[in-house]
Amino acid sequence: MLTLAHVSDTHIGGSPDSVERTRAVMRHLDGLPGPLDAVIVTGDVADHGTVEEYETARELLASRHPTVMCPGNHDTRAAFRKVLLGQDGGGDDPVDQVLRLDGLTVALCDSSVPGRPEGFLSDGTLAWLDAVLAEDPDTPALVGMHHPPVSLGIPYVDEIRLRAPERLAEVLRRHPRVTAVLTGHAHTAASTTFAGLPLLVAPGVVSTLLLPQESPAAEPVDYGFPPQISIHVLADGRLTTHTRPVVTHPAG
Template sequence: MMTVIAHLSDTHIDTREEDDGRSIARTKAVMTYLNSLPYDLDAIIATGDIADHATPSEYETARKLLATRHPLLTCPGNHDERAAYREHFLGEPASRAPLNSALVTARFTLALCDTSVPGEDYGRLADETLTWLSTLLADTPPTHPVLIGFHHPPVPLNTPYVDDIRQHDEHRLAALTSRHPNITAFLAGHAHTPAATTFANRPLLVAPGVVSTLRLPWEPQPHHVHHDLPPAVAFHVLDPTNRLTTHYRPIPLTTS
């Protein structure tokens, strides 16, 4: 049986007039597409920068926009703020503790880790997040595939602006990974461009940004963002032998 996980990132929901409804329209197009699929996804993940300014109104809007019949897991990014995220997006008591969550099924385990650092744009796994992940991995059978998602990619992606604010202290995650061959891949956001690379000898798959696409250094106007390219999602597929394939799918805005 196939496992299909849809991966979106960087919705940057912005309810101010200046945004002209762009972030909302683009997120709505993506979710309408996913919610209209004639297939029950194993999960949808949203890897951070859910809101643009972490206001209650942005999180309340994001909660409505991301409503889905598919299992949904999310984690914060550098634009998010843990207390407001908990209170207004998840509907939980406000707390500044890291936001980690896992989906454990008979076929796979999906762990979303909080790499946000309060007040900073770069990312880092807090000690308590690493302990949480280490315990989850220790409790997972050694042949059970594990996918690990977070906002900040732990390697540079040839995108100087994002590379400067990537995930720091990644050697700790690499050391943990070396002890768990069943970690199948890492899934990230933050870069606002679909990308595939490796980290700790595993695939590292970066979701496109829903709100915008970052121009690459060899494109016109490097490091600025495109709003003319459509939003897109990644589909991570595990086949019955646990081989991973990722498909990147642009979503026309006309589907909203």
């Protein structure tokens, strides 16, 4: 059995309490009595993508657990790569990342498009994913990225979802080892399907996006809910997802 925390949309440098909320989440994960097999971060780590925001994020996201992360539309590839990953060079190339655990591969694709809010997976990223998934066909794999490839019922974020999702579906269908697709971007714990697979959207650390039935606002962003995370449990080739709010001011 493998247990993975899924953290998304910390937006460091965005709302005033983005730092405090992210710190609370990471403190919670590091303080768990049992170890996690990994922490997966699906983008929008920083709000403006500045070096200073990533320096703060690097400290906040430091964990005793193996961590893998990809950019979102608020991130900037060069600063993300240099500050968070400690890698020089690469410039504006996609930041695709893989974490190979004993019994699971986590492949995170860079779905960001520099300067744009919507998502797209480049030919290079899809070829990279195809090659990673071809490596070890008998080991389960999770494929993650920032942008959900389908609508979720929140127009504000549906308008900036992943473009040309059929390009991703085509790759996923070639690899039966893929167990689920993980995304962020929507700031709402949502579960749906894509390409015949479970699609699990992480809640937002910095805020929660509401359905039209919950809020008439054009930008239905709620800061009243606590930061939330998902915890995925992989057992018998099946993923089960638990969602947890995290208290930002523990009593005492």
